[in-house]
Amino acid sequence: MAFPRILSADEAAALIPDDAIVTVSSSSGLGCPDEVLAAIGRRFDASGHPRNLTTLHPIAAGDMWGVKGVDHIAKSGLLARIMGGSYPSGPSSAEPPEIWKMVTGDQIPAYNIPSGILFDMHREAAAKRPGVLTKIGMDTFVDPKHQGCAMNARAMAEPIVSRVEFDGEDWLYFRSIVPKVAIIRATTADERGNLSYEHEGGYLGPLDQALAVRNNGGIVIAQVKRVVEAGSLKTQSVFVPGILVDAIVVAPDQMQTTQTVYDPAISGEVRRPMSSFETPAFDVAKVIARRVAQELRHGDAVNIGFGISANVPRILIEEGQHGAVTWVIEQGAVGGVPLLEFQFGCASNAEAIVPSPYQFTYFQGAGFDMSLLSFLQIDRQGCVNVSKLGVRPHVTAGAGGFIDITARAKRIVFSGYFSAAAKLAIADGKLVIEKEGKVKKLVEAVEHISFSGPRAIAQGQDITYVTERCVMKLTRDGIVVTEIAPGVDLERDILAQSEFPLLVPKPPKLMDAALFNEALIGLELPARAA
Template sequence: MKKHITLQEAADLIPDGAIVSVSSSSGLGCPDAMLKAIGERFETTGHPRDLTTLHPIAAGDMSGIKGIDHIARKGLLKKILAGSYPSGPSSSEPPLIWQMVTGNEIPAYNIPSGILFDMHREAAAKRPGVLTKVGLETFVDPERQGCAMNERASAEPIVEKVTFDGETWLYFRSIIPKVAIIRATTADERGNLTYEHEGAYLGGLDQALAARNNGGIVIAQVKRLCKDGTLKPHDVRVPGMLVDYIVVDPDQKQTTQTPYDPAISGEIFRPLETFELQEFSIQKVIARRVAQELEAGSCVNLGFGISANVPRILLEEGLHGAVTWVIEQGAVGGVPLLDFAFGCASNADAYMPSPYQFTYFQGAGFDASLLSFLEIGKDGSVNVSKLAFRPHVTAGAGGFVDITARARKIVFSGMFNAGAKLSLSDGKLVIDKEGKLRKLVNEVEHVTFSGPRAIAQGQDITYVTERAVMKLTADGIMLTEIAPGIDLKRDILDQSEFPLIVSDRLKTMDAELFAEARIGLSLPAKPFRTLKGGQA
């Protein structure tokens, strides 16, 4: 059977009412041409209709790769389950998918990315579903929102709390895709897929297995075709036996606003001096203080935001390689990239399939995670996933819940208040005008991370801002450090909606953090791991 078909022919294969799984991470690995073909078919014929789509990580980025917005049409899309969603700047018109979600046009769910991958794996093995503790006491928990993003989703629950073997679990039933749309670089005539120009493998193999094992079809979008027998078997990441159809888009972008960069796909290594360092700023002060929380020899996860610049701090301080960075899209080591290329890394040690990276995170195999916050609650809970007045600016939780569920150490970073005008002078922080929006609130709008659960599990939680460092304790949030030049009462205690505990060992943050010169960072060595009983 000929596997290579046109985009239009592939779009014609998708039946009304199908459950369609799409492999993507924003612009990275997005089968954008295939999604566009489906949207065009609907505009012309009114079919396919009533699709349910699964997106372990967001499809599209609103910066040249529309992704899910190609099919965000009333009548075409019936329901959506995604780890995250395309976001846009507050000044722009919301993406079409956000208009459908906030307009309550379709049931929409924000499921942690790792759990969505787990659901595919369970469906592939024809098991009933996923039992997990990931998401307990957060918005994932049915005692809160149960992943629902709007009223229509609340009326159709997808997760329940159950007791199994004497313990409390969240249970997600398997969802069986009838179509999987994945992406690679090269396909041979038999459908074997290689990923040599991709910045990550993502979860294409798991998604293909879920569809194929349940009688569905797998459509692979690739950049190019080659003759059967010319691909090296060790390079094939999805075997042709799982691929039914191949479509070609020679212009597919490697990731957002990036046609092709061989350093992203690990084909070349960049000299370290070619990486741009962070300019001196308030955000750099925070990233420096976060870097002081690290240990040499550790494996550390990175999230989007201020913490994404911490690798550049180590690079500037001559400590590149002291820490192995791990990101949810699958890169291990190297230098995680910023802005449009976030989710990729240059000079990586390895690329893990994203589902297995999430297994690593869910089981807390790593040492620490550096993440951002939108709000911090009185109980230590953190919101990164919802702002009622700017919903489309937040992308959803992605892998945040998977990563934080059992992480041994988490450092959250962000600005103390939103909208404050700040400056730096003579190694001190100056607040020129206080922000109008407080971020330390009595109760967060959306619980993406549960402070009480962290206390119960003994997790080490630190919050780093430009003017203060705080720790989560069983008695509340304790202020441990303040910035030089800051008034404790006026600039910190009076700017929090809830009382902060002031440590009896309160100290001033290092003045070097607030000056332009390098800070002379040194990292203590991570303790040598031993097995119980003292065996190395």
């Protein structure tokens, strides 16, 4: 094997041929090889090449806060097709990212594939197997009975998933797609191309992506902060071996993650004092997060997603319960404190960081105990939408790992506000609805099925919905209101604000009054079942 060449970003971009299938390792700003993507865009602007690329983004590439990622290459003629676990998103007031203009303008076929399945497709391509058989995504928008992962009409015309019968059961079948270029990122490369990840907040999936490309005769480009002497990296610190790497691009100023140049606690090099983590101010969102925390059990391994539930780890810190559960997130962190906002997807003080493909195997097989996730819409069958709002598509990033996580999870707690844009307050230990929301979130049928209520019932999953007004449970008969907030009128504020009938077979309990007062709630987590 020849040693990899150390190239400028522009020289590396020149290696990419027209019509290539390119896989990019990134999770928003985390691990994004932004310099190489920018160079591809510059080359196209100057020469019209490379043309007609298909790009694969197992989690996401770039964001709207300084790491453009896929937006560097979202150009007509350059990009011909895209498959992503999720996409850059941002506030409704912001100009949509260029990739969203291409998707919603039906300029290219675009697909939202569950992140774990996209990683599975890479492993199958690496081993030269025909594709992925899975039940992940059945009865959701992933299923060809619905959208088949398609994000627009052009994608609907070019299906990528089918339902097949195998061994007497129905399965979803994703054909392997063979990438010819991988663009990955690390912290350090030695002169032989060995890659280490000491400043990264997660490995993500570069090893799987590099294997898929190398085994099919393609080109692997690695963006790094620095190059060191051959043999100077510790053997066990090398995650991607140099035998898989063709070219190295040095980008000393690469961001660790979104709006974060470098925080050694994110990469596990130091531990932050617990006192350094801010706890959420007392407001309605905190009330919801506190009620979600009451669903936890001591000793649980708990997945956590974006939204209100992302504050639950801080509720545990505040209540003296940090460490009572172990947090697990799709970017790979196990334990520690999952971070918020721009750093979401990273954790400080993690016990371990697992490559994302293995974390998704853990999720797909339901090895964990429960998941705390958000919702945009809930319908009468208990289905949840987190992945699409037609009026503001770029505000939602897509499903990411949501479907891998929820497909077989034993317990799920969905949290969110009961209606959109309501004016809410807390006074004298009660919820006050000063102005009702403009948009109902409990709807007759969700716009996009990210989670299937009927499938959850059939599989015996335990599903809870927590809002500021009430707690609800999914049952075979429908959604049952089990608890109600103090100060809330059941008929006016709950039943009348749902587009479908909620069930109230017996008077709901009053939600814990301590939730609605600023003092600590005295959280005690029961032991998990044996």
